[in-house]
Amino acid sequence: MAILKHIASKNADYGEAQRYLIFQYDESTKKPLLDENGHLQPREEYYLDGINCDPFTFDTECMELNAAYHKNQNYNEIKSHHYILSFDPNDKDEHGLTGERAQQLGLEYAKKNFPGHQALVCTHTDGHNGSGNIHVHIVINSLRKFDVERQDFMERPCDSLAGNKHHLTKKYLIHLKQEVMDMCRRENLNQVDLLTPAERKITEKEYWANRKGQEKLDTKNQRMIADGVTPRNTKFQTQKQFLRDSIDSAVSSAHTLEEFQKILSEKYGILIKESRGRFSYLHPERTKPITGRNLGTHYEKNYLLQVIGNNVKCHDEEVVTPVPKAAIPAPEMYAAQNSSIPHETAFAILFIKSDLHLVTDLQNCVKAQQNAAYARKVKLSNLKEMAKTVAYVQEHGYDSLDALETSFSSVKEHTDTFRKNLKSTERDLREINEQLHYTGQYLANKAIYTKFCQSKNKGVFRKEHSAEIALYETARKFLKEKSGNIKLPSMKLLKEKKEELLKQKKSAQEQYQYYRDYQKELNTVRSNINSILGKEYPHQKTHTKEQTLT
Incomplete structure (x- = not known):
């Protein structure tokens, strides 16, 4: 998908934007990367063009225009606007997107939506942090150079006149995002709805905080490993991400709002506050709560109540059927299908999770080699786990390595x-x-669009209701493409299908988690048996006779 990002800059040095587009910069520090002689290093691949200016004299031309109109002279004035149009990384392979093609799309977009401005349009193919996604930088002087014909997205009469500054409003930003979506769909590129609030909202500030925190944690862990200590935490987590993960976990099992609040408070130390019908969450290390809207739509009150309601329905309708079978059913019973597999078929083998743990490899344990007391403790623990393993294989009737491997392969x-059924x-x-x-x-904005079609002055009406009309047209286009220009689906039918899929998802999750835990346990047994027998990969060796485990 293509996304649009906007940065307003008060930097009076327009040359800094030029240098960033042409030369290599460190993404985290935003400082240029110099060669051994202290010189700037050009980017390996970039495409640069100028609109209403020469791209290599962009800085001087902007300053001359500012001086002519006596604008952009104060420190607090916004001197330039930087828009970044990032395309989906899959567009390169799936739709043949190249740097040249992206540059042409960027030029088209800039000329159409920033008319009369001096602009630099530059395409990079390396992607952020080496990710490889193609993206286009559009840097415009905030001051318009030429008079242009008035466009529908211009809200003020002066927005089309030279000597006036670029004015980014909420409606204008909606228009810019709509233009991105329309352009990508026209070019058959991957695209999602940019006008819909994110389910999990991660701001640029949070992204960089997470990245810098992870780098510090990695550095700290490397020092611990060098000292022979195994780090407990390997993944850095921002306070917002901690809230998201905790809320996801709590709401998945809660059947009432009170139970949801209790889980968050007792298990994670998170307090919920409600003000004007909106939820906010107090992190245990903060004094100021974070609103659900700042976390994403999946953390606001309406969505959480909907999930809790679905949990109650699934719980009330769930029928548990005991299955006395002791053997795993034949694989043909699990023919590939999108519908959920019934419990009678899924849980045909009785599995109760044990407290079995892996035997520690003393030869490769650095701490055990350095500390004799710790090594003795590990040896005792290993003896206990070996005894448990032997009891396990006796209890479950595994009388040979082949029988254990066959059972593991089947599980x-x-x-x-x-897992495939759950993903589907x-x-x-x-x-x-x-x-x-x-x-x-579509339904929410249909009335406005009907009035628009009936209005005598459609230009004025579209200007007053541009956001509603854009939302309606986007929804109508999507639904027609989805239904193949046949009758649009009814809300009732879609909700019924969603309820059915939610039940299937819950059943599929239970089935997958059941066999995943069983597989992990059998894998632990296999590993412990390897340690007992002193064989690294017993299941890959040829046996002339069955090897008895007990």
Whole structure:
């Protein structure tokens, strides 16, 4: 998908933007990368053009225009606007997007939406932090150079006249995002709805905080490993991400709002506050709460209540059928299908999770080699786990290595089958949610669009209701493409299908988690048996006779 990012700059040095576009910079520090002689290093691949200016004299031309109109002379004035149009990394392979093509699209976009401005348009193909996604930088002087014909997205009469500054409003930003979506769909590039609030909202500030925090943690962990200590934490987590993960975990099992609040408070130390019908969350290390809107739409009150309601419905309708079978059913019973597999078929083997743990490899344990007391402690623990392992294989009737490997392979096959089934159900559910979103957006703005079609002065009406009309047209286009220009789906039918998919997802999650845990336990048994027998990969060796484990 293509996304649009905007940065307003008060930097009076227009040359800094030129240097950033042409030369290599460190993404985290924003400082130029110099060669061994202290010189700037050009980027390996970039495409640069200027609009209403020469790209290599952009800085001087902007300063001359500012001086002519006596604008952009104060420290607090916004001197330039930087727009970044980033394309989906998959567009390179799936749709043949190249740097040249992206540059042409960027030039077209800049000429259409920033008319009369001096602008630099530069395409980079390396992507942020070496990710490889193609993106276009558009840097414009905030002061317009030429008079232009008035456009629908211009809200003030002066927005089309030379000597006036670029004025980015909420409606203008909606228009710019709509133009991005229309351009990508026209060019058959990957695209999502940029006008819909993010389910998980991660700001640029949070992104950089997470990245810098991870770098510090990695450095700290490397020092600990060098000292022979195993780090406990390997992944850095911002306070907002901690809230998201905790809320996701709590709401997945809660059946009432009170239970949800209790889980967050007792398990994670998070307090919920409600003000004017909106949730905010107090992190245990903060004094000021963070609103659900800042975390994303999946953390606001309406969505959470909907999830809790679905949990109650699924719990009330769930029928638990005991299955006395002791053998794993034949693989043909799990033919590939998108519908959920019934419990009678899924849990045909009785599995109760044990407290079995892996035997520690003393030869490769640095701490055990350095500390004799710790080594003795590990040896005792290993003896206990070996005894538990022997008891486990006796209890479950595994009388040979081959029998254990056969059981493990069968369980692994079932785990893979249920994982695919879960992924398929989640994919179908995402599509239904998308259709529900656009159907609601379509119906909510249909009345405004009907008035627009009936109005005598459509230009004035579109100007007054540009956001509603843009939302309606986006939803209508999506739904027609989805339904193949046939009758649009009803809200009732979509909700019924979503309810069915939610039940299937819950069932698929239970099935997958069941066999995943079983597979992990059998893998622990296999590893411990390897340690007991002193064989690294017993299941890959040829046996002339069955090797007895007990």
